[in-house]
Amino acid sequence: MAEDSESGAAPVPPAAAGKTPSVSSLVEVTLESKVAYDGVFIQVVRDRVRCADDHVAVREYIRHPGAVLIVAMPDDQTVLLERQYRYALRRSFVEMPAGKLEPGEDPLACAQRELLEETGYTAARWDRLGAFHNAIGYSDEQIAVYLARDLRFVGASSTEPGEVLQVFTAPWRELLQWTTSGVVTDVKTIVGAHWLERFFARGAAPSAGADARAGPSQGLPGGSAS
Amino acid sequence: MAEDSESGAAPVPPAAAGKTPSVSSLVEVTLESKVAYDGVFIQVVRDRVRCADDHVAVREYIRHPGAVLIVAMPDDQTVLLERQYRYALRRSFVEMPAGKLEPGEDPLACAQRELLEETGYTAARWDRLGAFHNAIGYSDEQIAVYLARDLRFVGASSTEPGEVLQVFTAPWRELLQWTTSGVVTDVKTIVGAHWLERFFARGAAPSAGADARAGPSQGLPGGSAS
Numbered sequence: 001m002a003e004d005s006e007s008g009a010a011p012v013p014p015a016a017a018g019k020t021p022s023v024s025s026l027v028e029v030t031l032e033s034k035v036a037y038d039g040v041f042i043q044v045v046r047d048r049v050r051c052a053d054d055h056v057a058v059r060e061y062i063r064h065p066g067a068v069l070i071v072a073m074p075d076d077q078t079v080l081l082e083r084q085y086r087y088a089l090r091r092s093f094v095e096m097p098a099g100k101l102e103p104g105e106d107p108l109a110c111a112q113r114e115l116l117e118e119t120g121y122t123a124a125r126w127d128r129l130g131a132f133h134n135a136i137g138y139s140d141e142q143i144a145v146y147l148a149r150d151l152r153f154v155g156a157s158s159t160e161p162g163e164v165l166q167v168f169t170a171p172w173r174e175l176l177q178w179t180t181s182g183v184v185t186d187v188k189t190i191v192g193a194h195w196l197e198r199f200f201a202r203g204a205a206p207s208a209g210a211d212a213r214a215g216p217s218q219g220l221p222g223g224s225a226s
Numbered sequence: 227m228a229e230d231s232e233s234g235a236a237p238v239p240p241a242a243a244g245k246t247p248s249v250s251s252l253v254e255v256t257l258e259s260k261v262a263y264d265g266v267f268i269q270v271v272r273d274r275v276r277c278a279d280d281h282v283a284v285r286e287y288i289r290h291p292g293a294v295l296i297v298a299m300p301d302d303q304t305v306l307l308e309r310q311y312r313y314a315l316r317r318s319f320v321e322m323p324a325g326k327l328e329p330g331e332d333p334l335a336c337a338q339r340e341l342l343e344e345t346g347y348t349a350a351r352w353d354r355l356g357a358f359h360n361a362i363g364y365s366d367e368q369i370a371v372y373l374a375r376d377l378r379f380v381g382a383s384s385t386e387p388g389e390v391l392q393v394f395t396a397p398w399r400e401l402l403q404w405t406t407s408g409v410v411t412d413v414k415t416i417v418g419a420h421w422l423e424r425f426f427a428r429g430a431a432p433s434a435g436a437d438a439r440a441g442p443s444q445g446l447p448g449g450s451a452s
Contacts, residue, residue, distance in 0.1 A: 057388035061314035088287035
């Protein structure tokens with residue numbers, strides 16, 4: 001695909017329609033880097049950078065190990081959900097099972113571990129639905145999304161002290177409605193439900209979504225998926 | 227809707243299917259609160275809390291003013307997009323116009339300001355598509371999503387020094403494919419494209435999506451939408 005280059009936020013010339021512009025003029029160069037805050041869970045990096053317009057700016061962001069989201073289906077109509085209190089917002093949220101990568105952990109292994117720890121289920125069938133970045137302005141977090149099927153309940157879950165959650169199930173089509181009606185506002189769960197719908201739509205009409213990725217081995221052209 | 231209560235991550239009893247459990251047993255109580263890091267852009271709050279299981283834990287999170295995303299359509303087939311370098315991930319991203327709320331700023335006013343600053347466009351017609359939380363584990367950020375139509379280019383944009391971005395357009399159906407093929411991994415843009423599709427689907431078949439919200443005056447049942 002041919003690409004047009006623009007600098008600054010110029011008006012949109014007709015030639016740029018449908019094309020993503022080139023990126024060479026956007027790169028920011030690190031001049032100085034340090035860990036400005038090293039907390040219990042959060043590490044903040046504060047760098048000085050030279051921007052594409054030669055302006056020298058400060059860039060601050062959270063260093064995050066990455067995370068996984070599990071769309072877990074006990075049967076082909078139903079998804080496993082959790083309600084968990086999220087202190088930053090002082091209220092509970094309806095979410096899909098999810099968790100952070102341990103150092104060096106493979107995302108699929110993380111998804112299998114988190115599903116078992118949080119819900120007590122294992123799954124015999126895993127598909128990778130994709131990956132996304134949830135806060136590109138101030139975090140390097142990437143969330144990989146897996147579909148887990150052929151579930152088996154193998155015993156009590158093993159959450160950590162302070163990690164209290166309520167597991168329940170819902171029809172996935174109802175969840176999909178919750179993501180547009182405001183019942184579910186957690187973005188990873190919104191995307192999980194949306195990608196599940198696409199996954200099923202593709203199965204019903206394969207030619208309609210040939211570009212969408214599925215399967216654990218497929219890469220992520222636009223992302224730095226691990 | 228009747229709700230069942232569970233404590234811990236118990237197996238899913240049939241009675242819980244399709245119901246969201248009650249929340250009283252999940253609440254975390256603040257014991258101590260402080261700003262642990264006050265940076266240039268990022269403020270980290272570090273609190274000690276008593277969890278629902280009586281465990282005393284540390285909770286750290288980013289205090290964020292909130293943000294807006296603008297799905298801006300120069301015509302009914304096309305969306306305005308930007309390519310911007312995101313230092314946290316050391317690469318550029320395809321995104322919809324977006325920005326942070328100024329202190330006390332109304333989200334719609336913020337959306338109108340950001341659209342003009344970043345792209346040079348005003349819009350005569352605004353609809354609120356919803357709002358979501360993008361990092362409930364470590365940020366109180368909420369992103370409100372607006373659809374902007376009847377656009378008019380009124381002059382050069384006015385981004386700040388260091389804010390370099392390339393504006394371009396794409397057919398919204400192509401954008402939708404990009405959000406599942408990995409070309410677009412920015413979550414706010416994924417959700418914006420998805421909610422735009424729902425908005426249009428509802429217009430074509432109003433009965434199918436009566437629960438989905440639209441219009442600037444409608445509230446957000448599950449969120450703390452401002």
